[in-house]
Amino acid sequence: MDAPLRRIGRGLNVxxxxxxxxxxxxDQIGDAAIDVGLVLGVGLFAIADHATQAISIxxxxxxxxxxxxxxxxxxxxxxxxxxxxxxxxGRANYNETGDIxxxxxxxxxxxxxxxxxxxxxxxxxxxxxxxxxxTLLTITDHVNLTGFNPLIGEADGGGFIDMAGTYxxxxxxxxxxxxxxxxxxxxxxxVMWIPGPSxxxxxxxxxxxxxGADLVSMTIVPEAILARRFGLRVLGVAVATxxxxxxxxxxxxxxxxxxxxxxxxxxxxxxLGKFFEIWQVESRGIxxx
Ligand code: HPA
Numbered sequence: 001m002d003a004p005l006r007r008i009g010r011g012l013n014v015x016x017x018x019x020x021x022x023x024x025x026x027d028q029i030g031d032a033a034i035d036v037g038l039v040l041g042v043g044l045f046a047i048a049d050h051a052t053q054a055i056s057i058x059x060x061x062x063x064x065x066x067x068x069x070x071x072x073x074x075x076x077x078x079x080x081x082x083x084x085x086x087x088x089x090g091r092a093n094y095n096e097t098g099d100i101x102x103x104x105x106x107x108x109x110x111x112x113x114x115x116x117x118x119x120x121x122x123x124x125x126x127x128x129x130x131x132x133x134x135t136l137l138t139i140t141d142h143v144n145l146t147g148f149n150p151l152i153g154e155a156d157g158g159g160f161i162d163m164a165g166t167y168x169x170x171x172x173x174x175x176x177x178x179x180x181x182x183x184x185x186x187x188x189x190x191v192m193w194i195p196g197p198s199x200x201x202x203x204x205x206x207x208x209x210x211x212g213a214d215l216v217s218m219t220i221v222p223e224a225i226l227a228r229r230f231g232l233r234v235l236g237v238a239v240a241t242x243x244x245x246x247x248x249x250x251x252x253x254x255x256x257x258x259x260x261x262x263x264x265x266x267x268x269x270x271x272l273g274k275f276f277e278i279w280q281v282e283s284r285g286i287x288x289x
Contacts, residue, residue: 017063017064017105018105018108018109020063021063021065021105021106021109022112022113024057024062025057025062025075025077028055028077029055033114034077034084034114034115035084035085035116036083036085036086036118036119037085037086037088037110037115037117037118037232038080038086038088038118038121038272039088039091039103039106039119039122040088040121041091041121041122041123041219041220041261042122043258043260043261043262043265044122044123044262045089045265046265046266046269047121047265047269048076048087048089050273051078051079051080051085051087052079054076054078054079055076056074056075057074057075057077058072058074058075059074062075062109063105064104064106065105066092066099066102067090067092068092068096071090073088073089075087075089075106076089080273080276081273081274081275081277081280082280083276086110086113086115088106091103091106091122091219093196093219094148094218095195095196095197095218100149100152100222101226102222103150103222103226104150104226107223107226107229107232108226108230110232111230111232116232117168117171117233118223118232118233119171119235119237119272120220120223120224120234120235120236120237121220121236121237121238121239121268122217122218122219122236122237122238122239123217123219123238123241123257123260123261124137124191124215124217124240125200125215125217125241125242125245126214126240126243126244126247127208127209127213127214127216127244128209128214128247129243129247131187131189131214131240132240133240133260134240134260134263135239136179136187136238136239136267136271137189137238138172138176138186138187138188138235138236138237139167139190139215139224139236140167140189140190141190142166142190142191142192143192143208143211143212144221144225146195148195149222149225150225150226150229151225159229161228161229162228163225163228166225167234167235167236168233171234171235171279174278174279174282175237175275178272178274178275178277179274182271182274184267184271189213189215190213190215191215191216191217191220191236191238192211192213192215192217193217193220193221193222194217196218199252200245202246204216205245205246205247206246208244215240216244220236220238224236237268239260239264239268241257241260241261241264242257242260
């Protein structure tokens with residue numbers, strides 16, 4: 001039962017792990033710039049195949065990067081569109097690790113590598129009937145009433161950060177533009193975080209809807225908080241894999257999530273490729289800033 005205490009005040013240790021990760025990565029890529037991070041959620045790993053000239057570093061070689069037993073998670077440093085991207089092919093969730101800070105080191109490492117932004121992808125359940133399974137939505141804001149926050153215990157009040165504007169409007173507009181360029185309708189929504197791993201109850205889905213959310217998800221939110229802590233701009237993109245409890249007729253399973261995410265991966269990957277292209281052309285060598 002000592003896990004919660006262990007998490008309090010981890011800041012300093014974790015920073016030294018991130019420093020070590022930067023050294024390991026720089027040994028492999030030299031001083032090449034990293035423009036942006038891309039965190040891939042379950043079922044979306046195929047997006048990593050679009051990174052060209054990629055150098056791969058397994059999470060097992062990076063201190064503080066977590067992968068569940070038997071999962072070959074890796075960090076890929078390569079090019080998508082025209083951007084130099086650090087692709088996190090695998091993310092550690094709170095519901096697998098019991099650690100709300102499971103993605104702290106990867107995100108701190110990304111910021112220390114000089115990236116200015118991170119794209120957080122993940123699956124979600126829709127709390128509105130009109131959101132069809134397979135829909136891609138950019139996240140506009142989140143609701144986290146769980147009491148869990150990765151910044152609890154930060155030294156020197158470092159956790160008191162402004163969360164307004166977390167889901168960067170400019171990045172969202174560029175992503176939506178990329179989506180329209182490819183002839184796709186754009187969708188936006190607010191997400192309510194539930195830690196999982198059990199899916200929400202129908203009552204919880206109704207609460208989410210009453211609070212104005214469009215989606216419930218077990219992911220993205222803790223990372224968005226950490227990303228802001230490390231000064232990264234955030235684009236959140238959710239794949240609505242299913243209707244939430246109370247709205248669907250069949251029982252929910254992990255398999256439904258994985259299959260629906262897998263089916264959406266190639267569309268998401270095309271939009272992201274275009275998004276990186278638009279964004280890089282726009283920032284013409286000065287990079288995002
Ligand atoms: N609930 C919570 N998280 C999810 C769901 C869901 O129905 N689907 C995909 N992620």
